[in-house]
Amino acid sequence: xxxxxxxxxxxxxxxxxxxxxxxxxxxxxxxxxxxxxxxxxxxxxxxxxxxxxxxxxxxxxxxxxxxxxxxxxxxxxxxxxxxxxxxxxxxxxxxxxxxxxxxxxxxxxxx
Amino acid sequence: xxxxxxxxxxxxxxxxxxxxxxxxxxxxxxxxxxxxxxxxxxxxxxxxxxxxxxxxxxxxxxxxxxxxxxxxxxxxxxxxxxxxxxxxxxxxxxxxxxxxxxxxxxxxxxxx
Numbered sequence: 001x002x003x004x005x006x007x008x009x010x011x012x013x014x015x016x017x018x019x020x021x022x023x024x025x026x027x028x029x030x031x032x033x034x035x036x037x038x039x040x041x042x043x044x045x046x047x048x049x050x051x052x053x054x055x056x057x058x059x060x061x062x063x064x065x066x067x068x069x070x071x072x073x074x075x076x077x078x079x080x081x082x083x084x085x086x087x088x089x090x091x092x093x094x095x096x097x098x099x100x101x102x103x104x105x106x107x108x109x110x111x
Numbered sequence: 112x113x114x115x116x117x118x119x120x121x122x123x124x125x126x127x128x129x130x131x132x133x134x135x136x137x138x139x140x141x142x143x144x145x146x147x148x149x150x151x152x153x154x155x156x157x158x159x160x161x162x163x164x165x166x167x168x169x170x171x172x173x174x175x176x177x178x179x180x181x182x183x184x185x186x187x188x189x190x191x192x193x194x195x196x197x198x199x200x201x202x203x204x205x206x207x208x209x210x211x212x213x214x215x216x217x218x219x220x221x222x223x
Contacts, residue, residue, distance in 0.1 A: 004153070031209065042115075042201065042214040043154070088153055094209065098167045099144075101153030 002027045006102035021074040021105045023089030036088040079109045115215030132187045136204030143185040146201040197222045
């Protein structure tokens, strides 16, 4: 059975800190690794990673995939209170587009 | 463009009842997936539909069923509700079965 594990489960930092969120995965017929930010309801898409070692960057957020060791990290630099959210990682399979999600990392950024 | 829409936003039912949740995908998207998110956990895959056909099914009992209409909107039905069915039900749409999914705001179901 496919499995995605995120760590840490929760994290509390102060504004300006840099954080690293971890995601390990075991997905049959792996296609891609996705990161989402969930604040209240709908997860919003951040990154899709398919190639190992290539960093994707969007503003203060960046992510990289290692598909040999089967993990990904999400980095957030110069954190702001608006970054407070649950960050979800999902492994996508080529089988019927099914995504297997981890339980998320709850990030709290204090002023 | 409008995003994925879901209705209703909230719903309260009692054990044993049946519920229907609705989802309209982003215009141009032909694939709809349903997920259940229990508090404190990540979303769990229930179904994926593409061109009105079921393309994938997660580990959920037969009480859960879904369908997709010619306009690509979708309904999720849950029969004989249990307390454990209380969750946020998320719908996600994508252009095809293997492309990035965009989530709707969800329907929060409470079973008493």
